[in-house]
Every structure is written in C-alpha cells, then in structure tokens.
Amino acid sequence: MYVYDKAHELAKALAESPEFKALKAAKGKIDSDLKAKEMLNDFKRKQFELHNLQLMGQKIDDQKVSQMQGLYQVLMMNPDIAEYLGAEIKFSQIFSDIYKIIGEAVEIDLDFMK
Numbered sequence: 001m002y003v004y005d006k007a008h009e010l011a012k013a014l015a016e017s018p019e020f021k022a023l024k025a026a027k028g029k030i031d032s033d034l035k036a037k038e039m040l041n042d043f044k045r046k047q048f049e050l051h052n053l054q055l056m057g058q059k060i061d062d063q064k065v066s067q068m069q070g071l072y073q074v075l076m077m078n079p080d081i082a083e084y085l086g087a088e089i090k091f092s093q094i095f096s097d098i099y100k101i102i103g104e105a106v107e108i109d110l111d112f113m114k
Contacts (some may be wrong), residue, residue: 019094022090027084029084030081030092040081043075
C-alpha cells in the first residue's frame, strides 16, 4: 500500500498547491457567470473536437485554425476567462511535469510526447 499512500500524499499536495487554489478560485468566478461559462465551454468543446481530428490524422484547415484563434482572442478580453485559462495552463504544466518525472522513474517511453 506504500505506493497508494504516496499517491494520496501527491494528490493532497496538488490540492494544496497555490496553482490549484488559483485554478479553483478562477473556476468559481467562471461558474458564477453563465455567459462566461457558456463561452468557455463552447471554446473547449471546439478545441477538443479539433484535437480529436488531429489524433485521427486529419488535417485541420486554416479557416478552423483562424476561427479558433479569433475565438481565443475574444475570450481573453474577459478578465475572468483570461485568469482561468492562465491558471489552467500553470496547473497543467505541473501535471505534465509530474507525469514526466514518474515516467522517467519507471522508464516509460515518452518519446511520443515530443
């Protein structure tokens, strides 16, 4: 059970991190603003769809890329959404770093992530 104990310690450390607290606070602001929440969810849904198309090997046309960039610029004009997206990036970087550390420790081949 030692490994699971350490996993719980890591989870607790993540939950107590300033990055997660900032993300949680920013999400609270978004959740209290229905319009901002709908805009963000629409953006994330479109982002997810494009990512899936890329994973399936489909080329994303320039018009869709331009659309997403325009939508992102509009979203960034909302300070609460900009704060949330910034906090999400910071927290995601921590997650990515942890995944890399664990992968290297147990010699998981992560070359595909380059």
